[in-house]
């Protein structure tokens with residue numbers, strides 16, 4: 001049976017996990033949403049299943065694993081907000097098959113990551129991680145050995161998207177030469193140049209920085225073969241995803257001295273909470289800067305993300321708009337003052353649209369506005385009609401009975 005979910009805002013349960021910015025909470029409250037449950041960290045999977053069963057809107061960051069298994073429990077779920085850039089922690093296809101759009105913040109922490117990486121590049125080129133450790137151990141090694149200016153060095157960026165391009169511009173302002181490699185053809189900003197291929201980049205870069213998403217193609221894309229192709233003594237930065245780099249191979253290349261240093265923010269296995277122990281083969285290697293997945297963790301970025309993703313969730317919940325959803329046909333909708341708005345999400349099979357229109361035709365109801373977007377799997381139809389609440393509920397019941405329907409909703 002298709003899900004039917006239409007109710008007042010104060011009945012909508014919002015579940016916010018992983019310490020999402022108070023700006024998001026304020027946004028929900030000022031829009032009239034009062035049932036907001038906040039958690040400072042990710043929930044264990046069993047607890048998550050119990051909590052998500054009650055939730056209409058879920059907000060998470062990178063730790064919560066929204067698997068198909070968990071989503072199967074989410075019977076009331078309307079939408080998911082990833083309060084970050086990456087959405088690899090969410091089974092997007094499973095969410096889509098349930099008729100649940102997922103929204104994220106594709107730019108709000110871009111600058112924070114780029115700034116951190118830029119700082120790390122300077123630190124690595126100066127050999128600061130090891131010198132810092134020596135001083136902590138009461139050592140003193142005042143020497144220029146292995147210490148270099150960033151000016152004139154070559155930065156190789158793998159994944160020239162939002163973060164990669166920002167980083168490239170910042171690095172150029174230091175006088176670095178920027179080379180990049182991407183699977184897509186990208187407009188080179190500033191004086192950046194595309195490398196002939198990944199090997200070409202690896203052979204020429206003094207620092208290699210990874211900025212690709214986690215996909216099947218990027219999993220372990222950076223292993224012993226790629227590390228060996230790097231210039232001896234060159235540095236590696238990974239602030240993308242922990243699965244992209246073979247961390248054991250990186251540890252071996254650091255121990256052998258072939259890689260000069262590394263800065264790593266993301267790990268194949270990350271602690272679930274700040275009280276859990278962090279383990280990595282990179283622990284204890286002096287010339288490695290380790291950070292606890294905080295590339296995007298600045299107050300500025302978190303506030304911006306809180307506002308951006310909350311606004312997208314509210315717009316979908318109040319207005320039906322799916323603009324910038326990452327797994328859903330995108331519909332940008334006007335306001336619907338004076339009419340009831342019926343939302344119909346269905347599997348994209350033949351006959352659904354004519355079945356929808358038949359319902360209104362049979363009842364002699366004039367449609368004020370109709371919006372339709374489909375992709376190969378899913379159809380999303382929005383219908384504005386000037387009817388009363390009784391009629392809109394009857395219409396919704398009829399719409400929900402159409403074969404292939406996933407979810408229906410009425411917005412008043």
Ligand SMILES: NC(=O)C1=CN([C@@H]2O[C@H](COP(=O)(O)OP(=O)(O)OC[C@H]3O[C@@H](n4cnc5c(N)ncnc54)[C@H](O)[C@@H]3O)[C@@H](O)[C@H]2O)C=CC1
Nearest residue numbers: 085086159160161162163182183211212213239240295296
């Ligand atoms: N450490 C942290 O706290 C943060 C980490 N991230 C990670 O950084 C990643 C990149 O973020 P954005 O730049 O905003 O993403 P983006 O989507 O703008 O850029 C990614 C680029 O990688 C390219 N790409 C994809 N597969 C590739 C491959 N196999 N080889 C070469 N290039 C490939 C894409 O074509 C695209 O240009 C995110 O997906 C996320 O996983 C993002 C924000 C914060």
Ligand SMILES: O=C(O)CCC(=O)C(=O)O
Nearest residue numbers: 061062084085086296297
């Ligand atoms: O801040 C977070 O929890 C995750 C940041 C991140 O990795 C992302 O935005 O993709």
